[in-house]
Amino acid sequence: MTKFIELVVNGLSVGSVYALIALGFVIIFKATEVVNFAHASLLLVGGYITAVFHDDIGFLPALAAGMLTAAVVGMLVEFLVLRRGRTSDHGVLAIVTIGVDILLTTELVRRIGTDVLDLGDPWGSQSVTFAGITIPQTRIAALLVATVLITAFLLAFRYTTWGVAMRAAAEDSETASLMGIKLSRVSLGAWAVAGALAAVAALFLTVFPTPGLDRNTSLVALKAFPAAILGGLDSTTGALVGGLIVGLTESLATGYQDQLHFLGHGLSGVAPYVVMVLILLARPAGLFGTRELTRV
Amino acid sequence: MASAMLAIRDLTVNYGRSVQALRGVSLEVAPGTVTAVLGANGAGKTTLLRAISGTLGFHRGTVDGGTITYGDQQLSGLQPPAVVARGVVQVPEGRRIFGRLTVDENLRAGGLGAASRSGAAATRERILELFPVLAERHKQRAGLLSGGEQQMLAIGRALMAAPKVLLLDEPTLGLAPMMAERIGETIAAINEQGTSVLLIEQNAALALRLATNAYVLEVGSVALSGTSAELSASDEVRRRYLGVGETDEGGPLHREDRPKLTRWAG
Numbered sequence A: 001m002t003k004f005i006e007l008v009v010n011g012l013s014v015g016s017v018y019a020l021i022a023l024g025f026v027i028i029f030k031a032t033e034v035v036n037f038a039h040a041s042l043l044l045v046g047g048y049i050t051a052v053f054h055d056d057i058g059f060l061p062a063l064a065a066g067m068l069t070a071a072v073v074g075m076l077v078e079f080l081v082l083r084r085g086r087t088s089d090h091g092v093l094a095i096v097t098i099g100v101d102i103l104l105t106t107e108l109v110r111r112i113g114t115d116v117l118d119l120g121d122p123w124g125s126q127s128v129t130f131a132g133i134t135i136p137q138t139r140i141a142a143l144l145v146a147t148v149l150i151t152a153f154l155l156a157f158r159y160t161t162w163g164v165a166m167r168a169a170a171e172d173s174e175t176a177s178l179m180g181i182k183l184s185r186v187s188l189g190a191w192a193v194a195g196a197l198a199a200v201a202a203l204f205l206t207v208f209p210t211p212g213l214d215r216n217t218s219l220v221a222l223k224a225f226p227a228a229i230l231g232g233l234d235s236t237t238g239a240l241v242g243g244l245i246v247g248l249t250e251s252l253a254t255g256y257q258d259q260l261h262f263l264g265h266g267l268s269g270v271a272p273y274v275v276m277v278l279i280l281l282a283r284p285a286g287l288f289g290t291r292e293l294t295r296v
Numbered sequence B: 001m002a003s004a005m006l007a008i009r010d011l012t013v014n015y016g017r018s019v020q021a022l023r024g025v026s027l028e029v030a031p032g033t034v035t036a037v038l039g040a041n042g043a044g045k046t047t048l049l050r051a052i053s054g055t056l057g058f059h060r061g062t063v064d065g066g067t068i069t070y071g072d073q074q075l076s077g078l079q080p081p082a083v084v085a086r087g088v089v090q091v092p093e094g095r096r097i098f099g100r101l102t103v104d105e106n107l108r109a110g111g112l113g114a115a116s117r118s119g120a121a122a123t124r125e126r127i128l129e130l131f132p133v134l135a136e137r138h139k140q141r142a143g144l145l146s147g148g149e150q151q152m153l154a155i156g157r158a159l160m161a162a163p164k165v166l167l168l169d170e171p172t173l174g175l176a177p178m179m180a181e182r183i184g185e186t187i188a189a190i191n192e193q194g195t196s197v198l199l200i201e202q203n204a205a206l207a208l209r210l211a212t213n214a215y216v217l218e219v220g221s222v223a224l225s226g227t228s229a230e231l232s233a234s235d236e237v238r239r240r241y242l243g244v245g246e247t248d249e250g251g252p253l254h255r256e257d258r259p260k261l262t263r264w265a266g
């Protein structure tokens, strides 16, 4: 039972980090209808900047710098690469983001080389033990920070002018522009928020028990894709639920590997994808989505 | 703030390379008046409004000739938000309310492009007075409203931008006669408060009653224009748009030719 609870808390924590990534992915899709395959590289940018600067300026300023840089890079991708294509095919734009991803990732991987970078987080490898349950501090921090950020995002999405403009544009962009809503600003804002959230996710994907940021971190970030897709590409609720499902699945599949041995080796790696496929078979638009992937 | 003249001169619009939707259309909306545009399906009425509001780009359409001016300001070439900021606001065909947003949020969205945000609360109050049903349902999702209520919301949403010229694309389409009448009265009330109106309508009787001047569009050109009184009296308009026939051809069926309607016995 103790093990189960530990695995669930771990899963929720990792899942909330996936949710941060998936949320950014979903708001870009809502605002622009573009599937952003460059998302993992935005995450890598944010993590890399945090890693490079934390020694000189301290952890929190470095994290802020990472978020800011990822936000700016996101806006540049929107402005320089996608802006011209506003009316053109969204499928083509999605492929363009693959190109951007390859460019960014190649450059970052060249800089990182074979190093494993520390992001300078204050939690280290300490754990908290409560009623016999032992949880790393980093997992608790991840859960708390992700919860705060997601709550703040959802409140802003619901109540602020930015949120109303964003949702109106997502529902009917032509009519939104007839209301005087500037679609280019909505879309820049979406990319900026997505970048900043991804930078925070980079931190929590690379803290203990993970050794640090390395060239494979962007591969880990890819697990947020099934999270966004199974939740429904155009649903913020879906991104959250999807993130948690993927996190839990992964954690439980890892924890009970021995008992699940009959399903084959390396189950934890593929489990999120298996869950995604099963859900999509039942609900092609994802749990909360309204658009089927075939239309993308 | 007095509104100025909205003037369209020799406007030519194409969709892609092959479809010419407007060919040399000229039209004016005098300050403080209601101007009606009538025309059959496909005549180019919606295209005209898209050209004014700057949304042709969403449909791969382009302005290939002519000018659109509001007062001394050039509107053609502007992005839609810039047109809204100059006080020219459109209620699109088919209402296009944001169905997943609440009534309140729809109104809020309508105010986002206003030239100044001050007075938004007062504007909202006035709109809710004009359409009390919106006040009753302000927290509901707009998609749950009836067609007539949605049309009121669409008009209210546009009024949030405090327009000087309101462009209405077939606001009574698909509404029951009573509701159409109600929308007509509202348009008159909005106009009385100083907003100029460019009203596109298939319901010619209603439009001619509200308007001072009217134009008839046919396959992309202005076929007739004049005061509403002149057009109401013209044979062609009577026959083709008001459904009053002098001859049997094309006119409505004579009373005795109509099939007898029987009421279903419950």
Ligand SMILES: Nc1ncnc2c1ncn2[C@@H]1O[C@H](COP(=O)(O)OP(=O)(O)OP(=O)(O)O)[C@@H](O)[C@H]1O
Pocket (backbone or CB within 6 Å): B015, B016, B019, B020, B021, B039, B040, B041, B042, B043, B044, B045, B046, B047, B048, B059, B060, B093
């Ligand atoms: N997006 C588009 N692409 C190509 N052609 C179009 C497009 N929209 C309209 N057209 C064409 O332009 C012409 C005018 O269309 P428009 O929608 O302006 O007519 P309308 O007078 O508003 O008709 P309705 O009364 O049916 O609304 C029509 O021939 C139509 O087929």
Ligand SMILES: [Mg+2]
Pocket (backbone or CB within 6 Å): B045, B046, B047, B093, B169
């Ligand atoms: Mg039309």
